[in-house]
Amino acid sequence: MKVKKQLLSLKAYDPGKPMSEVKKEYGLPKIVNLASNENPFGCSQSVSDALNSFSHYSRYPEGNAPLLREKVADRLGVKQKQLLFSTGLDEMIQMISRALLSPKTNVVMASMTFPQFRHHAVIEQAEIRQVPLIDGRHDLEGMQQVVDEQTSIVWICNPNNPTGTYVNETELSNFMEHIPKDTLVALDEAYYEYVTANDYPDTLKLMNDYENLLVLRTFSKAYGLAAFRVGYAIGHEALIEKLDIARLPFNTSSLGQIAAQAAIADEEFIQMSSYVNKMCLQQFYAFCNEYKVDYYPSQGNFIYIKLKKSVDEVFQYLMERGYIVRPMKDGIRVTVGTEEDNEGLISLLKQMFIEDASRLRLLS
Template identity: 50%
Template sequence: MKAKEQILTLKAYQPGKPIEEVKKELGLTSVIKLASNENPFGCAPAVKEAVMDELDRVSIYPDGYAAEIREKLSRHLGVQARQILFGNGSDEVVQMFCRTYLSPSTNTVMATPTFPQYRHNSVIEGAEIREIPLNGNGDHDLDEMYKAIDKDTKIVWLCTPNNPTGTYIPKDKLVSFLDCVPSDVIVACDEAYCEYVDAPDYPDTIELQREYPNLVVLRTFSKAFGLASLRIGYGVAHEDLIQVVDPVREPFNTSRVAQRAAITALDHLDYLKMCKARNREGMVLYEQFCDQHGLSYYPSQGNFILIDFKTKQGDEVFQYLLRQGYIVRSGNALGFPTCVRITVGSEEQNKGVIDSLTNLLVSKTVE
């Protein structure tokens, strides 16, 4: 049996090592995972209670239309309910848009390095992929991305804040870009980390959709809301776009537990505010560490920081921290071979990582 040729070029997603495996392999009693940009403070306590209550109904299919969370979220965002498309994480929303609009006769434009699922799903659909390198500051090169658009371009992907750099696209630059992009080309802004952003010029993309009906906004409950394991994300777009894409959505694609958790999370935005404040405090600690040791880093508006260790490979620093009981993400796998991406954790976790990295830099060894 022969698969599609483009499938043969793909590799299955490789998650980081599980905590228990690292403990067993290295003989450690405590291992902290700071590799997947999860919220170290978890979800609001009320969300946990709602999840436990919903377990009594796990034998019943969820609402396939997700009506209750749809209505709740539409009020929260100030959009019509029919403008929202829910997915099993925002990854599935990416997949649905690729499946709907991309084919071997089309192309799609994206930055590199960026979130890999844009490329992965585009390859599956056989589309031509036009990747534009980030500029020297780790930002999207919007001028070059615009130049890559032609009559066969269907989707342009913008990850803001970008994973793995944490950099964002300011409102004036995004608006200038949208003014130039043909109206029949979808511009998908992936804002998985938007709840962490405190930059005053970060755009209100939901509001911009009123003027730019080709603008799609992708968001998730996985990051700041602390619901990563429940897999619920969403896209917001003009209702005509949603009506076209919705038929490719799998039935019952978000669980009733995930829907209930998301509904409850939206009732506790004070908890979200706390997580954002604690994240910024942790980010400052890492920035001060980098400044103190002459390390460059990308100014991040997410809940992670990409640090350049210059003379050391990311894999070396990764292995060193692993032996200290910290799982981070090596830049070798992210397109930044001398960097390491670290999720901002709790105060105790951040200080532990910084102490370990300080010892590494002082000792000049990874042995």
């Protein structure tokens, strides 16, 4: 078959081995998945209440999500025409890439960030310019230096996945001042609701000064609606109008729209999730500091723990004992779970370190 040649260098997204398979393979009574950055507390009870009243399964969803659009616009204080909805942020990234990229353009991003930025740039045959992180953080000065007249998109994941680090308001404002007005700066704020840093940028306010700024958010993380796949972008009306052309008809489901409407109304649930997440991060910080393990302080609902031993070995050790994490280049990304789940994982890491120390004593 005459498949596009650029697809030959890519692989389909791998979500990891299903929990049911892990459970069966290792004979485990319980699996704790700390690999996908899901909300361990589920979602607002109001979501279930809202879904119970829906029965129009044979009808197409409202293509423009009008009721959800109204609620999100009211909550954010933006115009309804500034919003674009998608099937999760994965589809949004695909839409943006499809609309803006071509073989004659380039895209700028960090070298360790959300992989779908690069994935879709490859499909659209755009040149990819990746700038290494510095101490887990975006090197905005380095990114600025590689932007030129052919740069169509600059991707900034803030907080960054997988490191959890963030770009502050001063840094972002200075960066925007040096970017061409016709180059889109797309800020992926998937973990926005978890952020507690006082100097995190007010990106919606910055949008008043920069028409080339686009902000992406989702209901999959803090709102706990990962199964429904509802994401959205906020931008200037003219830009949103153009991006909407690349959107598939009826892309967000009726159930997803209803769930998101109910979820965004429950501010108390979001505040609880953010507060508990901040407290539970301290469990990991305390462990890392005690055992002198390097990590990045996080503004997301996950933590990047750097390892001095084989990542595959650590991943396998934890999985065989019922805990699934995300293996990375030089460490593991761990979703912040419940206090109990966090303690269970930390206990296993401590046990692993003790076993390693014992082996070293036997060999010395």
